[in-house]
Amino acid sequence: MRPDLRSLTSEDFQLNTVHDDKLGREWFFSFANDPEIMVRGNADTPDVVSVEQINCVIEHLESLALRAVQLLETFMKDKGAWHLTTIDCARKASMLECDFVLSFCFEAERDPYEYIYTYFDVGFIVLETSPAIDKFGRPVKFLIGFQ
Incomplete structure (x- = not known):
């Protein structure tokens, strides 16, 4: 685990008042140097299972992020630096039909501004019943979008 990250409790989260629809309420927490954490919940509290899941992701984040970046790099023409911005076990995960989503931004070596609006x-x-390598998560899809 990154030294600047720690396990979270329900009390760490704040209700996200921006979204409130059929996908349910989401709660967020931001570490000082990223990532932002999103979990499911109701109007009163974050979902306990979602908080447990996010803590498992945080605990194994180094290997999960490495697998995510390896997947993305197989489709990238540029070399550069990846920065994890969000871990989502809420709305985005539901929309992508996944258990959780790691979101990154990218800074290309040849032009640091080329991907500035890309996520x-x-x-x-x-x-x-997963093989050992997939025990804490298996990357199954990716989405590239523009902000």
């Missing part, structure tokens, strides 16, 4: 989301699923 890269990698969706993971967690299966009970």
